Amino acid sequence: MTAPTTPAVFIHGLWLHASSWQPWMDLFRESGYDPIAPGWPGEPATVEAAREDPDAVANLGIDDVTDHYAQIIKDLPAAPVLIGHSFGGLITEKLLGQGLGAAGVAIDPAQIKGVLPLPLAQLRSGLPALGNPANLHRAVALTEKEFRFGFGNALTEEESDQLFAAYTIPSPARPLFQAAAANFVLHSQAAVDTDNASRGPLLLISGTADHTVPDVVTRSTFKQYRDSIAVTHLKKFEGRGHSLTIDHGWKDVADEVLTWLRGCGI
Template identity: 25%
Template sequence: MPTIELITRRPAGGPARPRPLLFVHGAFCGGWIWDEHFLPWFAERGWTAHALSLRGHGKSGGRDALIGYGLSDYVNDVLSVYDGLDTPPVLIGHSMGGMVVQRVLARRPATPAAVLMSSSPPTGLLESSLWLAWCHPIIFQQMALMNTLGENAVDPATISRAMFSDAMPRDEAVRYMTMMQGESKRILMEIGGWIPFPVLPPRTIPILVMGAENDRLIPPSQVRATARLLNTEAEILPGLGHGLMLEPAWETVARRIDAWLAGTLGGAERAAA
């Protein structure tokens, strides 16, 4: 198994909260995407915050074999980190990482809570892809180029419209897009079509399903479809794009997650006591 990069930020002072957080990134990036804002922000508020880079991503091993990795490989990466922690973590997954988290939850029902941010639906990306092709054909074309020819074949300014809302400063958006990387062809095929019998998490695990009003990749309709399958209600954040953790209003997202976790885990701990 390739080595897995794990970025960790710990509270600087005072005791840490009982449950650690484990962040799982989406396609074409790495654990660094969480360390721009989220990891230090949550650490300042008492959370031990971890973000892994899936095999072939970031500083993890296996880049030379990236093209052949599948969903089961990424699930195993998260499980290897999850099982190495002293306490079962809260899982937080974005985009493709959201589907990885869904599969991990099915394997680890003792997970205390989970957050899905602009997550790939359990049934796959077919509907999202058709919507993108119809509503944003230029972005769809750029995404197809990146999927087939790699990150060097696309225009960072154009492809950034897939990731961010129009509120993101252009220079900042381009900077982030130049940090992106290639993705496994196998997993794009696995999750890009229709999954008729999706793996669903246990309904005993509290899950916050979040989406973005101006998400051009996972539109609010697909976020709501995910929430329905998981027997919960979706929260759609106004004015934001797909890259919730990097948007100018990223702190709004972080505060909502922090408040939800405080209420969810606090209630569970009181009940257990």
């Protein structure tokens, strides 16, 4: 009898469409996993459709998205590997803390409650959404210039513009407001159960040139797990920006994730 295939659930963050995970899904399928990359609640099936209907995802909050993926995970035949980027990384941490998932990988994860560093580059990256309080209830799109600063700063302008054209979509601003206010809100939706000792192993990944989630933020996130005996690891990619899951070097990151999963026996 053939052993069941381990599912892998890919969770994207703000401003990227779920289709941005396609190269990862192909690689994970070849590596023996059963991958899926569901979009956020209401997210249209294509980049073009998402750009034409920004209101489809407007006003979604962190818990809305987390609950959406939690239901998807519960309907799977086996506990999956969870792999998230940016706010998808934060959601991965939340789901793993809830005991969902065999293991989690949070790549350049948005800051969770308890993380204090707030570098200037991160503030500037969030300004397209946070700069107008009325955006709380809206979906916001990036310009090419904004994408280059927040995602493509470690790339050539040509590659950054190509990725912008291929994958960017309007995204709800609410999660950014929730994360920014997390340390001032008692029951913040950006809170994660970092003390859960029975959760699956977690790998945090940072790019040292990331403007949107600077390395210092990911290192501070790693420290939030210091009181848990569950496996938690941190991996840095030197000179990589927030685009590290979709740019020309994506496979270096994906191969590292696969090696780590094998080391965990998953």
